Amino acid sequence: MLMTGCDVLAVAHEHRFAVPAFNISSYSMLRAVVDVCEEKRSPHIIAIHPDELSHIRPAMLASIIRIAHESTVPTAIHLDHGASYEQVLGAIQAGFTSVMIDKSLAPFEENIEETRRVVHAAHAVGISVEAELGTIGVSDQYGETGTEEILYTDPDDAARFVEATGTDSLAIAIGTRHGLYPTEVKPELRLDLLETIAGRVDIPLVLHGGSNNSDTEIAGAVRGGINKINISSDIKAAYYLRMREVLADTHLREPNVIEPPCQEALMACAAQKIDLFASAGTAELY
Helix, strand or coil, X not given: CECCHHHHHHHHHHHCCCEEEEECCCHHHHHHHHHHHHHHCCCEEEEECHHHHHHHCHHHHHHHHHHHHHCCCCEXXXXXXXXXXXXXXXXXXXXXXXXXXXXXXXXXXXXXXXXXXXXXXXXXXCCEEEEEECECEECCXXXXXXXXXXXXXXXXXXXXXXXXXXXXXXXXXXXXXECCCCCCCCCCCXXXXXXXXXXXXXXXXXXXXXXXXXXXXXXXXXXXXXXXXXXXXXXHHHHHHHHHHHCCCCCCCCHHXXXXXXXXXXXXXHHHHHHHCXXXXXXXXX
């Protein structure tokens, strides 16, 4: 069932679990995500970054929307890291039910102003808004927005930001990075900071860059108040690692032979995340 991001996350916020937001960049990945979420009875968010949208083309959204409508579990379609007011408006017009405006690299007051502007437009047509405060790190060349050094979210700023903008959810920086961590970097989440922020703002909190963090840390973040976790690098790495193995047979050429094992690898990775986020079986709460 197609829902807004706000409606999906409100239940997670009340019942203290995290909804997985899986970034997809092909129809094959989309089907794998939807299938595993239905098997696990997990609400989920189909997240599409502007770079991914330019790859799959906006015309594919009609298929994604139809699949979401027909799904037996709550599903939102989310623009990930929208860079501008105009880009967000385009996503709303295209059929996204949730949008993110990411002005985290802008000065604080500019972030507030741009987020407030997006909230005003999105709420006028019943669409949910996610914003970001603080910046997470970037681990590799495929990383999305971020900085070399993590700029942790300030709890006082978070409270002021939420009150000033009316955003429905807030992505915070507590120690994660976009992309896959290099071997010399040890992931470490500031769960103490999360606890303080969660005590100051009463909206769903979002964790970006959830790939590569330890299961113990991620589970702690869910218990501490994170209600949405973005997963991109992990499922894509699983998908394409399996594809490299499959294509060792150089005679293969048909997608219906090559892609199913890749989908199975993605589904196994996604299923583990769903269990870790305490999201399995929660579709019945909606």
